[in-house]
Amino acid sequence: MPCSSEPQLACTERRAATPGVAACPPLRLPALAPFAAYAGREGLRRLRDLAVETGRKLIGTACGLVPEELLLASGALPVRLCGGEPPDPAAGLPRDICPVAAAALWPLREGLVDAALLPLSCDWKAHLADLAATEVPVLRLSLPRDAALPLAADELRRLALELADLTDVALTRGGYAEARRQVAEADEALRQLQAARAGLLAEEALLVQDSRLRADPLRWAEAVRALLVELSAQPSAPLAHAPRVLLAGSPIIYPNTKVPRLLEESGAVVAGEAFCGRSEVLLAATSAPANGDPCAEMARRLQARCACGLGGRPAGGWDAVLRSAEAFGADGVVVHVLKGCAPFHADAARLAAALRAAGRPALVLETDHGSEDVEGLRTRVETFVRMMEARKEAL
Amino acid sequence: MSGIVTAGLDIGSTTTKVAVLADGEVRATRLAATGANCRRTALALLSEALDEAGLAAAEVQYVVSTGYGRRIVEASDEAISEITANAVGAQWCMGAGPQVRTIIDIGGQDSKVISLDDQGHMTNFAMNDKCAAGTGRFLEVMARILEVDLEQLGSLGVRSTETLAISSLCTVFAESEVISLLAQGKAVPDIVAALHASIARRVGALARTVGVVPTVFFDGGPALNSGLKEALEQELGVALHVPPAPQTVTAVGAAVLAARRVEAGAQGAPLALTVAETA
Numbered sequence: 001m002p003c004s005s006e007p008q009l010a011c012t013e014r015r016a017a018t019p020g021v022a023a024c025p026p027l028r029l030p031a032l033a034p035f036a037a038y039a040g041r042e043g044l045r046r047l048r049d050l051a052v053e054t055g056r057k058l059i060g061t062a063c064g065l066v067p068e069e070l071l072l073a074s075g076a077l078p079v080r081l082c083g084g085e086p087p088d089p090a091a092g093l094p095r096d097i098c099p100v101a102a103a104a105l106w107p108l109r110e111g112l113v114d115a116a117l118l119p120l121s122c123d124w125k126a127h128l129a130d131l132a133a134t135e136v137p138v139l140r141l142s143l144p145r146d147a148a149l150p151l152a153a154d155e156l157r158r159l160a161l162e163l164a165d166l167t168d169v170a171l172t173r174g175g176y177a178e179a180r181r182q183v184a185e186a187d188e189a190l191r192q193l194q195a196a197r198a199g200l201l202a203e204e205a206l207l208v209q210d211s212r213l214r215a216d217p218l219r220w221a222e223a224v225r226a227l228l229v230e231l232s233a234q235p236s237a238p239l240a241h242a243p244r245v246l247l248a249g250s251p252i253i254y255p256n257t258k259v260p261r262l263l264e265e266s267g268a269v270v271a272g273e274a275f276c277g278r279s280e281v282l283l284a285a286t287s288a289p290a291n292g293d294p295c296a297e298m299a300r301r302l303q304a305r306c307a308c309g310l311g312g313r314p315a316g317g318w319d320a321v322l323r324s325a326e327a328f329g330a331d332g333v334v335v336h337v338l339k340g341c342a343p344f345h346a347d348a349a350r351l352a353a354a355l356r357a358a359g360r361p362a363l364v365l366e367t368d369h370g371s372e373d374v375e376g377l378r379t380r381v382e383t384f385v386r387m388m389e390a391r392k393e394a395l
Numbered sequence: 396m397s398g399i400v401t402a403g404l405d406i407g408s409t410t411t412k413v414a415v416l417a418d419g420e421v422r423a424t425r426l427a428a429t430g431a432n433c434r435r436t437a438l439a440l441l442s443e444a445l446d447e448a449g450l451a452a453a454e455v456q457y458v459v460s461t462g463y464g465r466r467i468v469e470a471s472d473e474a475i476s477e478i479t480a481n482a483v484g485a486q487w488c489m490g491a492g493p494q495v496r497t498i499i500d501i502g503g504q505d506s507k508v509i510s511l512d513d514q515g516h517m518t519n520f521a522m523n524d525k526c527a528a529g530t531g532r533f534l535e536v537m538a539r540i541l542e543v544d545l546e547q548l549g550s551l552g553v554r555s556t557e558t559l560a561i562s563s564l565c566t567v568f569a570e571s572e573v574i575s576l577l578a579q580g581k582a583v584p585d586i587v588a589a590l591h592a593s594i595a596r597r598v599g600a601l602a603r604t605v606g607v608v609p610t611v612f613f614d615g616g617p618a619l620n621s622g623l624k625e626a627l628e629q630e631l632g633v634a635l636h637v638p639p640a641p642q643t644v645t646a647v648g649a650a651v652l653a654a655r656r657v658e659a660g661a662q663g664a665p666l667a668l669t670v671a672e673t674a
Contacts (some may be wrong), residue, residue: 349604356518356519361518361519375463376522378476379463379476379477379478379522380476380478380520380522382475382476382479383476383478383479383517383520386475386476386479386517387479387516387517387518387520390516390517391516394514394516
């Protein structure tokens with residue numbers, strides 16, 4: 001089935017962004033169309049229009065440590081700035097800049113957002129905040145890197161006041177509870193999606209998940225439920241013998257789908273992802289209730305969900321990867337390292353060693369959002385998949 | 396593997412290698428520069444190898460291709476990565492010898508280190524293909540600058556009397572260093588030894604990322620270079636086992652995997668030894 005008219009813009013953009021890597025994936029399921037509509041640059045412009053129509057401030061974010069519920073309760077519309085697009089050569093950025101930070105710059109420069117909320121979770125995010133401040137008002141969030149919850153709660157209180165000034169919407173307990181309910185509903189939809197993801201290609205799953213912060217949470221949850229209905233009507237042919245792979249490490253963000261695509265082309269199944277808070281959302285049995293001190297609860301949740309080791313738990317973040325590998329029944333883990341992410345690069349070999357010590361093969365792949373290294377990656381990925389197959393047979 | 400005839404095609408960036416396996420024995424191997432048309436080169440070599448083995452194309456039951464050109468040869472029934480094929484080939488070449496635990500393969504444009512457990516299962520691997528440093532291409536470039544044959548490098552290096560250092564890992568920058576050393580009047584054997592040490596450091600660092608456990612198998616074209624082998628042994632502190640034909644180990648591995656496929660019931664397409672002109 002060819003792309004429908006709306007998402008075709010995003011697909012065309014994607015083809016142009018990663019020539020030779022990915023042809024426009026036909027939208028196999030009509031229910032994927034709402035997610036494709038919010039992908040890429042065109043999707044972000046649509047969200048800009050929505051913010052204007054509804055009179056809300058559009059606030060750009062770029063990290064899993066962003067307290068989404070605080071933004072919603074303040075009457076703002078959060079939008080994820082970072083994407084998987086290659087850096088714009090016209091931006092004049094150095095080659096080894098963090099690809100996530102580079103991808104976040106263009107909407108700031110085009111003035112698509114009213115402000116940016118950026119956690120200072122790594123050096124690049126901190127510098128991104130400085131760069132962003134030359135374009136739009138920037139709210140910085142500096143959460144402590146250890147388990148100092150009272151300090152984190154104080155920082156969130158400070159942020160809440162700053163947000164209220166920006167949006168002219170006073171934060172109320174009722175408003176926060178409603179926002180928390182909306183986020184919990186989206187989290188629950190994500191869990192349901194994970195349970196049904198065998199019916200999706202890996203890049204389709206990424207498309208759906210990465211549109212999470214490109215859409216209103218309730219609309220997104222509703223679109224996921226429609227997708228689940230459509231998936232349940234599809235003939236299911238689980239690949240029982242295919243090795244199951246967990247993706248971990250630096251985030252793989254749509255449309256940079258080359259690694260999951262190579263895994264599937266090599267005969268593996270992508271069982272799940274363990275980055276940007278997804279693991280903690282997926283592994284949690286229920287969402288925390290919104291009672292007690294909202295800021296303390298938010299601080300606890302944000303610190304618990306960071307699997308990247310940069311924001312909250314320098315080594316403990318690996319726990320989420322190890323637990324995700326177990327929970328998703330992964331036969332192996334690809335530790336994805338984005339060039340330019342020096343802290344993750346430094347950690348990758350140790351994380352891979354920890355995984356191997358726990359009995360799971362691990363492959364460290366260092367790459368970026370470009371397409372030049374696809375064939376080199378293919379050799380590694382094919383070998384890794386054959387290695388997992390041989391291991392499964394031996395067991 | 397009685398009654399099974401298969402072929403392995405290893406289409407590397409520099410050299411294409413072919414192995415024909417029949418009744419569990421390597422009947423013929425061939426290699427040549429890959430050139431501009433790797434499909435034609437591979438099929439020409441396969442044709443020659445079949446002639447030497449006294450076999451007809453129609454007798455070949457399955458063909459496995461590997462190497463950078465593995466996915467573009469129509470004659471192939473299956474493409475596998477060169478790392479997988481190398482691991483199988485190395486163990487096949489060792490036969491009843493000690494279990495290979497580490498494989499170092501230096502190819503034309505990349506180098507690889509493979510780790511195997513005591514049962515021969517691959518447990519880890521590392522591959523360096525960001526640039527030509529630590530590869531056969533590095534040696535080719537340097538041999539050209541030194542105006543010596545590639546095959547002479549091994550014997551030249553052992554005649555070294557002065558320790559020199561090539562500090563750059565980049566082929567282009569190392570080329571400048573070599574030219575500079577020549578301009579200083581340094582002896583060619585000393586420069587060659589320094590080049591071997593440079594590659595050994597590079598490959599040694601790669602090997603340590605997966606761990607070096609004896610028995611260590613060394614293959615790929617540069618394994619024929621005795622000076623490089625010695626430098627690597629010194630760098631790693633272990634003896635390296637070099638097979639009689641280190642260039643064709645991966646092609647043999649591909650042919651062995653093809654035979655295993657036939658044993659498992661797979662059937663390849665009829666083999667045609669012609670290339671479409673548009674190819």
